Amino acid sequence: MSCLADKFDRLSATYPAQMRSSLVLPLLHLMQEEKGHLTESDAVFIADYLGVPAMQVKEALSWYTMLQRAPVGRHVIKVCRNISCSLMGAERLIDYLKQKLGIGEGETTPDGRFTLLLVECLASCGTAPAMQVNDSYHEELSEARIDAILEELS
Amino acid sequence: MIELKIDNKMVAANEGETVLQAALRHGIEIPHFCYHPCLSIAGNCRICLVKVGGRPKLMPSCNLAVAPNMEIETDTEEVAEARRAVMRFITLNHPGECGICDKAGECRLQDYHVRYGEPEPISIEPKSRKPKFYDLSPRILLDNERCILCGCCVRFTQEVSGSHQLGIVERGSHARVERLETGAFDDPYSDNVIGLCPVGALLSRDFLYRSRVWYLEPVRSVCTGCSRCCSVNVWRRNRHWHLRALGEELNRTAYRVTPFENPEINGPWICNKGYDLHRFMARQRVLQPMIAGRGASVEEALAEARRLLSESINPAALVSAHASNEELAAFQAALGPRLAVYSREDYRPAPGEAVEDGLLIRGVKNPNSYGVQALFGHRPYGVINGHDLLLVWGDNAEDTSFDGARVIRLASFGTQQEFTADVLIPVSTTFERSGSFSNFEGKVNRFDKVFDKPELVQHAGELFGRLA
Amino acid sequence: MIQDLVVYLLFIGYAIGFMLGLATLFTWVERKQSAVMADRIGANRCYIRIPFTNVRLVAWGLFHGIADGAKMLLKENFTPHTYDRFCYNLAPWLAAAPVLLVFSVVPFGGTVTPGRLLPQLHAFFGERSYLMQVASLDAGILVVLSLSGIGILGTMLAGWSSNNKFSLLGAARAASQMISYEVAMGLALISLVVTYGTLDLNGMVTRQSGLLLGFLPAWGIFMQPLAFLLFLTAAIAENKRVPFDLPECESELVAGYFTEYTAMKMGLFMLSEFIEIVVVSALLVTMFLGGYNLPYLSAGGFVLPGGASWALPHLAVVLLQVGTFAAKVILAGCFQIQVRWSLPRFRYDQLMGFGWKFLLPLAALNLVVTACVRWWTL
Amino acid sequence: MTEPRVFFNFEVTADSHTLAACRERSGYRALEKALLSMAPADVEKEVTASGLRGRGGAGFPTGAKWFFVDKKSRVVYLCCNADEGEPGTFKDRWIFENSSHQLIEGVLLAAYALNVRHAFIYIRGEFDLPYRRLREALTEAYAAGLAGERILGTEFCCDIIVHRGGGAYVCGEESSLLTSLEGFKGYPRNKPPFPAVKGLYQAPTVINNVETLATIPWIISHGGGAYAGIGNQNNCGTRLFGISGHVNRPGLYERPTGYPLKRIIFEDAGGIRGGKALKAVIPGGSSTPVLKGFEIEQVSLDAESVIQAGSMLGSGGIIVIAEGTCMVRLLQVLTRFYAHESCGQCTPCREGSAWMDRVLGRIVAGQGVKGDLESLESVTRGIMGNTVCALGDAASMPVASFLDKFRDEFAYYIEHGRSMNDGRLEV
Amino acid sequence: MRKDYWNKPEMGLWERLYIFEVIRGLCITGSVFLGNMWKWLTFRKGALTAYYPEELRSDYSPNNRGRHVLTQRDNGQVQCVSCNMCATVCPAYAIEILSTANFADPCHPKAPERFEIDYSRCIFCGFCVEACPEDAIRMVKEVPDFPGFDRDRMWAGMDLLMNWRPMRDPAKHYPTPQAPLREVPE
Structure with a gap:
């Protein structure tokens, strides 16, 4: 301390x-x-x-929502689900991520690497859909981009 | 003085007052939950919205300072609609369990719902679930479902008692009142939040389900816990609702104690010891006059006491600091000149008890020490011994030795075995008589009789004339 | 004369016993009769357990009267906060005493010669004979009227001194009602007096002892049927019983003029009402129903219209006459009770209208007709 | 490009955000000019003359806001509101990432004008790159003597403190930003007193949007009159408009006020994706009422024109919705957001936003019942105008306008339990 | 125009003469009296009422409300939540309830410990049944079999009220208590 x-x-x-x-x-x-x-x-x-x-x-x-009160994984994936990202397909990507990671919203993968959180607007509406992994933004996502990002992290 | 118009009625308000205060002072009812005169303005319940002339939006009257020539309307359809809407929101997740809620009957939400709400909810959503019967402390339970988040209790701990032990955590509709997980809500003034709560979210464990409040009636009394002499309401069973099958003794029981708002002495608060006053008064009583350890009639005991008094050469009296001013005057008139008088501390601070703080609690744990000392001076017994007779007036078996003197005791509480007196005469408690105390600042505070005294118990004030 | 004293003391004792006994009986009769009329059982819970056994003497609830009396005597005596204690306490006596006195002029039997009743008594009484009547006054019927006038005073005093609005209303109603009906009653009786030519009640009874047209008893009811009806109506109204019970109607005035009375004071009012039933019946019997006269019975025995006769000893005749009188009174009382449980109460304006606009003209007419007939036949 | 550019006047490169690059394009000239040759009152006068209006959404004239502050007060605080949370708005982020020095200069100018010793920049907690860029820029500025003690050798001292938020939309409301900055949960405060009278720690406080403050250097160097000459008369200057949603080229565009809305959507942003028809436009961030496609014909991008059309320009985040989008589900996305972000202080917003979200959630799940739309409307009426801060209005306005304009779609959804369109939000 | 608010009886001359109608009425009551009297005298009962408690009626109306029942939940617990509404509404002050807190059953934290009805005071008005929000108290077709000479013996306690004719509540099924009452996220 x-x-x-x-x-x-x-x-x-x-x-x-x-x-x-x-x-x-x-x-x-x-x-x-x-x-x-x-x-x-x-x-x-x-x-x-x-x-x-x-x-x-x-x-x-x-x-404050950014403060985690439960243990989280090494990589916290926060996916925006607000209006602009939804208009650009965030829901589809969220489903994809859930399926790929095998976890639901707010859960952590059993190996403790990923936590999937759904958040409200990340101010990336112009480059939607967007997500934030740990602190860095990933924008203009698609299934392929997500694959690549997850690949990179692991 | 500011003149403003509320509901087409000219109203005089003080500088710096809010519209709500001015209206309430003039008997114009504006509903309010989060407003309390002794707490800061939160403005979050939004039921006190009023129409201000010349402004497009409704304004919360609790946060609206009076201004000259202001025109306020509280009974327009617009205001009524806003109140209905707010009542709709408040009752949206408020469980309809008035039947088992201790607050029912003195609940502002209930009253306002009848007056301003709608009979049928338009919502068909299931009510949200929150923790029920959350333990705030061994004294208080919190029902978060009933809580309307007015924040009065939180502000009380922040602004009045200063313990900061309550807070509203989480956000939005999940918000709820909580204490720290590590520490109980052990504020010495914690019970005030029960009365402060406009709904039944904060429940007193002591009073929990003991009676519906409309069966009770308050009687003004004074807390004897310390020399602050806070005004309290003692709640006894209303005469119409006296019980028969469940036991006569319940009709002579004080159900709870709440503060009686007395701006000169205690404001709207009392400490937890005051809230426990009825338990203090419900202790084992002395009910039987005794002569040398065996029961006797009142007349016999009095005769014996008179004999002892007349035979003694150097009698003294230890005067109770729980005696009322009237009793002290009666004592002074009847026996004062004949006896050497000592002042007596009936109770001293219990171990672990809060001794003194800046708010209410005082170090002297007797109500009328001031009155006794004003009349007889500060003379604790023990400085001079050598009396052959002592008239010991007051509770609490004394640890002082009486030096072989003969003893006449006047006591209220305790068991007969406790007292080794030559004559023991039971006297009435504060609840059983009316009178007044002088508190540590010399302010006189009166109390009324709550219950009739038991048959063999005597009023001390009436005894002295018969002893002399 | 010591013999007179003994006889009149016996008469007084009989009169008081007769009235109080019948009054008590009527309280029971009223309950029982109304119950039977209404398909109910009526008073049946009072009993006397025969000592040392478990036998309970219920006797059709006859002990209810006793229980009532005991209750009234033992009850706490509440008094209202009135500023006229004296009037308040006086009122029950004023209500009860005149009623008792009325009976003094009523003959409850024919002439009795005590010496002939039993041979043993002859030595003491000799051949003295007495009318069976406490006071044989010439102005008998006037006594009746004047005493019933005093009864109003008691009612008024009770209502006024109770210091209670219901009582006062009841008293006001009672006063106006009683005065109104007194008039009709008086006129009806005058026509009777004109018929019999006497004011003495015993004289009236004697006048009724004969036969009309050879077979019909010469009773007042047949001589003066209209007066009978008028007197009956007015007497019931005087007694403040249904359908004329406006002064004490429970549904409006709690209990009317005696609302504030409890215990035996209230009992006196109640008792006086039932005594009044007896008195009214007695007057009715005396004046209209032939008094103690049993048809075809004369001082010596029965004399039937065909000429057949059956001699009876004096004792039997006296007993028959006294018994006849008592039986007639009881029947008349039962009739009043029957009326009380049959008819609904008048409205106040109806009551007054009935009294003044119907009974009074009728009584006046009756008087005129009677006078004419009397003048014609004289 | 003939129009003047306040922000987009340089090419974004890998190091265009550095102090050196900034200086190259005449950064900090305005600060020098002000500190060396202008009195604080002159700076305020220029800003007032420019007619600059707040860019955060309410559009209150900045000069007037400054005027209300008691500059004689012992402490005056300046807060830069960088808690950009309105869905559809992403302009401040661009400023932080690419032109932090412009903002710092603006903050210093405002601080100079208002006699501020400590200025705060309350930046959104989620902004990671912007936060780092801002810290870098601040370090550079402190190193170059452009901030801190004795700036540019003058007597003027000003510390800029960057405060990261914790993730709360409501902290974009000025009084709740102050509460949050004081270390409490961000409950909005009751007004009055306004922050200009009692703000941060009970001292007079000025709160300005990032874009507003970043415009000030341009105004000082070019003169207030020049700024007032741009765009519409009443509502002058240029604004950053973020276009998102179903357009081909979403992004940030700087345009003078009065620019036609239709043109920015169909020319600058390249029209609707997939060549679909325009269904609706939310012209000023998610909290403003929606406009139907045909309603935007005459609308130009200034406050009055948009208000005339029945909406508000707000923070300038234009969300474009193409034909075929399910408005019911879209509204549920919005109500979910507001229910999540309601702070929980005042009753109508706390309960009402959650109620609307639950009702809409039920409708979307196909379990709507007949009276739902009416009860939704009554809820919006109950919230609107009755709350402590504007979040209640923000939550109820979209619901009211969606219900008003697309009622048939909602009615269809309730009746049939499914969307009128194919139920997707994406096209 | 004056309006008549009452039903003015149209009386003919016969009725207005009164005396004959009186006689008719007396005949009616008298005939009933004589008829009943005859039955009494011939040792047949001339009354519809009964000697209670020696005689009991068997043909009570189905609407008769004579005794109270406290209904039970499925688990046999008393359904009453001790809200005291019945006691409050009771015009005869005949109901007394002692409550107790029972946190073991979080859905029903308040329950009666004692429930007493004073049948010496009860006027069988049925207000308690109407006031009950839980359908916990009912009145059923029965006679209160409490004649006695001691008022204190006429109290019916909870055991008696629940068990003399046990009744479950078919109308209202409670959900099984949700065990942890922590917040349920949406």
């Missing part, structure tokens, strides 16, 4: 000193990068570090 505290210190230095409370979200992001998913004890840890009520951090943790 000490190295985490160092990172926390470095991050909090970039914010004005009176804005400790603002650091809740950045620290949660940071912690998630470190640990993959977050639990309530992490929230309490951050709250203690910042001196804010633990409930505030817990609320934030449960409220």
Whole structure:
């Protein structure tokens, strides 16, 4: 945890000193990068570090969709299913992905490599359909592109 | 003073007030769930929408500051439609289980549903399921299905008690009130959220299913837990609903204690100890006068006490800090000049009890220490001994030794065996008499009689005249 | 005269016993008769268990009267918050006493000669004979009228001093009703007086002892049928019984003028009502139904129209006469009860209209006709 | 290209986003000009003169927004709203990826005009590449003395803090963005008080869209009058329009306001895919009412014209829907989105959006019943205008307009349990 | 125009003479009286009413509501959820219910511990049946067989009410309780 505290210190230095409370979200992001998913004890840890009520951090943790509260696979595939991507065939691709990975929405493959999440708009409407694997975008998808991306990851 | 017009009625409002406050003060009813005068404005229930002259949209009156010449309408069809819509949304997932909900009868949602809602839901969707009977603490249960997410309880923990132990987690229609998984909701003021909840989502385990509220009636009383002397309502069974088959004793039981809003002393809150007042009062009672350990009639006990008093050379009295001002005055008038008077601390803080905080709880755990000390000065017994007779008035078996003096005891609680007094006369509790206490700031707070006293129990205030 | 004192004390005792006994009986009769009329059973739950056995003496519920009396005597005596205690307490007595007094002028038998009843009594009584009547007054019928006028006072006082709107309404109704019907009753009786030419009730009975047309008993009902009807109607109205029970109608006024009375005070009102049944019956019998006269019975025995006769001892004659009178009274009372359970109650305006616009003219007409006939035959 | 270009005035290459490339195309000239030769009030005056309107969706004049802020206040905060979440809109992402320095310059100019010491850029959490590009650009700017202490040697100091969001559409609403920035879950706040009076940490706060702020350098260097001369009179300047959906060349186009909608769809974006007919257009991001194909004939891309047609220009994300698309299922995609993104604070939105989603889900599953459309309509009426923030309106407007314009399709779906068309969203 | 709101009887001269109609009425009641009296005297019963409790009627109307039944769920538990609606609506204050919390059955957390009906007070109005939201209390064709000399003996408890004529509820089948009441995602 000490190295985490160092990172926390470095991050909090970039914010004005009176804005400790603002650091809740950045620290949660940071912690998630470190640990993959977050639990309530992490929230309490951050709250203690910042001196804010633990409930505030817990609320934030449960409220923001990017924060994972359950263990996820090594690669988190987030497929956009909003209007523009749907118009360009996202539903078909989601079915394809489900079938290819053999998992449903929100599930992780048994080998722990992939987690399939369906998300709302990724702001890639012009290049729809799109998905985000871990943090990087993959746009203008088709079955072939998906095959290639998955190939590359494994 | 700002003059504004609500429903074509000129209303005078104070600077900085909201329209809702001004309307409520003038008896114009605007429904509200999330608004509470002692909490910040959340504006999230949206049932208090009103029409403001010159604005296209309906405005929430709880967040609308009064302005001169404002024209507010609360009974137009537009407002009624908005209320109907909001009631529709609130009742969309609210389970229809008023029958088993303890709040029914004093539930604002119920009242508003009758007044502003629609008789039949237009939704045919199944109601969503959320955790029921979620344990917030050993005192409180939370039914998330009934919760309408007004956030009053959360704001209470944030703004009044400051414990920040409750929060609304998840988003959208999955949102629900939760505590931290690691810590119970052990706020010393936690029970206030039960009364604060406009619906029956927060349930008191103590009162759970004990009675429907319309069978009960409140009586104003005072909490004897500390020298704050908060005003409370003690709920006893209404005379019309006295029970016969289920036991007469239930008719003489205080079902629950809730705060009585007294802006001078406690505002709308009391602490958990106050909520437990009825249990404090339901302890084992002394009901039988005793002379040297054997039962006697009241007259015999009094005669014996008179004899002891007349025979003694140097009598003293230990005066209870649970005595009302009236009883103290009666004591002073009848016996005061003849006895050396000491003030007595009936109760001291229990181990683990919150001693003192900035909100309500005070360190002195007796209600009328101020009154006793104002009358007799601060003289704890033990400084001077050598009295041959002690009139010990008050509860709690004393740990002080009485130095071989003869003892006349006036007590309410305990078992007969506990007291090794020469004369023991049972006296009434706070619930069984009316009177007043002076709290630590000297503010006088009155209380009314809740129950009749048991037959052999005497009112202390009436005893002294007969003892003298 | 000690003998007179003994006889009149016996008469008084008989009169009071007769009235109270019949009144009590009528409470039972009313229940039982109405039950039988309505296909019900009626009072049947009161019994006396014969001591040391399990035998329960039910006796068709006859003990209900006793139970009622006991209950009324033992009940808590509630009094309303009235500012006139005196009137409130006086009213039941004013209601009950005149009714009892009326019977003093009613003859309940013919002439009795105690010395001839039993040989043993002869030594004491000698040949003195007495009319079987508590007070033989010349103005007998006027006593009746005046005493029934006092009854109104009790009712009025009760209603007014109860300090209750139902009571007051009942009292107001009672007063107007009783006064109204008193008029018709008085006129009807005057025509009777004109017929018999006497005010004394015993004289009237004596006048009825003969035969009309050789076979019909010369009873008032045959001499004055219209007066009989008028008197009957007015007397029932005086008694405030159905269909003239407006002063105490349960459906409107709780219990009317005695709403605020409990226990034996209320009992007195109730009792006076039933005594009044007896009294009304007695008057009816005396004035219209031949009193103690049994047809064809004279002082010596039966004398049938054909000329056959059957001599009877004096004791038998006296007993027959007293028994006849009692039987007639009971039958007349039963008839009143029958009326009470047959007819619906009048509306107030109907009541008044009936009294003033129907009964009074009819009574007046009857009087005129009677007077004419009397003048003609004299 | 005769029209002036605020954004698309360079060729995107592998390193066109760097400071050097930016400087080459006269980046930071406006900042130099402002800091060295203009007073803060002058900058504000230029912006007011330009008639620039907010590009986030509501179209509030930027100059007026700045005017309301009490600049004498001890602290004034500037927030750049980069939480771009509206389906159909993807303009800010392009700015971050390709022209971050332009935004930084705009932020600094605004900060200078408003006397701001700390400026925040609240960027969407999902944006990974944009976030990295922005951080790079900021590092470059700090290194070059263009941000931080004593910028360009003047007394003006301004720190720019990049704050990543956590994935919440509602945080694009300005007050909820502030709540989120304060470290709470992003509940919108009740207005009044407005952020210009009590915003971040109760201090006066200005919140501007990325595109708005990135336009300011152009206005300062070319003058407000020049900007006001572009496009329509009332609603001047150029805007970034993102076209998505069933068109041949979806993407981002910068066009002056007043540009015909038909032309941008059929000429610039290359017409409908597969040569199909145009069925409907959602002209300003998913939350705006839908327009039927024939309704767009006269519509030009400025706020008034679109409002006249019965919709709103919003954030300029044009979604094109071709003939043959199932509108019922499309609407369900939208309601699902709004039910998912409703923050849960106020009752009508929390319950209503989920209710609409459930009803539509049921209809799509073929279990619609007769009164469903009426109850949907009553739900939209109940939500509209009754919520704390605009998300409630955003959720109910598409439903209301879809039901209004394509009622027969919904009625058919309910009656037959299947779509009138082949039930696909893709063509 | 004045409107007559009542049914004005059209009475002929005969009726208005009254006396004859009175006599007719007296004849009717008198004949009934004499008829019944004759039956009594000849030791046949002249009444339709019965000597209760020595005699009991056997031909009660099917609509007769004489005793209460507490219905049971399929598992034999009492259906009552102890909402006290019946006790509240009861005009005679004859019902008293003591509730208990039972979290083992999450669908029915509230249940009666004691359920008492005072038959010395009950007026058999049936309001309790109408007020019950769960169809847990019913009244059936029976006579309350509680004559006694002691009012305290006239209480019917839950055991009696449930078991003297056990009734299941055919109209309302409850779903088997969904065991974990955690949130069910859509």
